[in-house]
Amino acid sequence: MIRSFLSKRDPLDRTKPADYAIDKVLHMDLFDDSFTNLKRFCKELSWNIPGNWDDLLNKVKEEKEEFKLSSAKKIKARYYAIHIMDDILSILEKSFQNSQDFEFWKNAKERIATDRIFHVTLGLKNVHKPEYSFYDKNHVALQDKKIEVYMTRVVWDEKAITIQVKLPNDIKCGNQYPHITIATLNDSVESRYSNKLLASDQANHVEINKTVYGKITPFY
DSSP: OHHHHHHHSOOOOTTSGGGTTOOOOOOOOTTSOHHHHHHHHHHHTTOOOOSOHHHHHHHHHHTOOOOOGGGSOOOOOSEEEEEEOSOHHHHHHHHHHTSTTHHHHHHHGGGSOTTOOOEEEEEETTTSHHHHHHHHHHHHHHTTOOEEEEEEEEEEOSSEEEEEEEOOTTOOOSSSSOEEEEEESSTTOOTTHHHHHHHOSSSEEEEEEEEEEEEEEEEO
16 A cells, blocks of 8 residues: 555645645654654644553553454445456457558557456446346356357447457356457447347448357445
């Protein structure tokens, strides 16, 4: 957490509006323990702490309350999906390379984040209830299982690009057309539009016919 904060926080500069309100700077050592830094903090601010520091530390240790994990509320996944491990963008690049639609692909891929996680949604909470319930109960047992995903074609229109896939018979999927959403081409389009796109007989498409692999993963 501290490393993340330091990497994102700009150096202190009281000439900038964001740092105008900083009155005092305390130089702390990240390698010191918390109690040592607390003593330094109190001394710098002239705070008088009653009693002996060592006695206070011992008292804190004695009164430490045991954390009970069972009392913590379980966070439910938003959906379960197959996280694709292969380089999907490279596969698409090759698929479009000799196609008359390569110019479309060149423009469309600019809307695809380089760190995007490509996946096949299997069960969406409150939408695909039987499938979601199955993976919610069994995802720990399934998490190390390597899933074969056969990509048949890439399909697109002016709103979105998606890949239609075939899954093994024992993999439950809540969508009528299992797919990997590659991108939505304007901000008003939701990823679920891929289902409508694959149901249309007017959409453009290019054959892929390639197998990739992934693992079943909860997404929060």
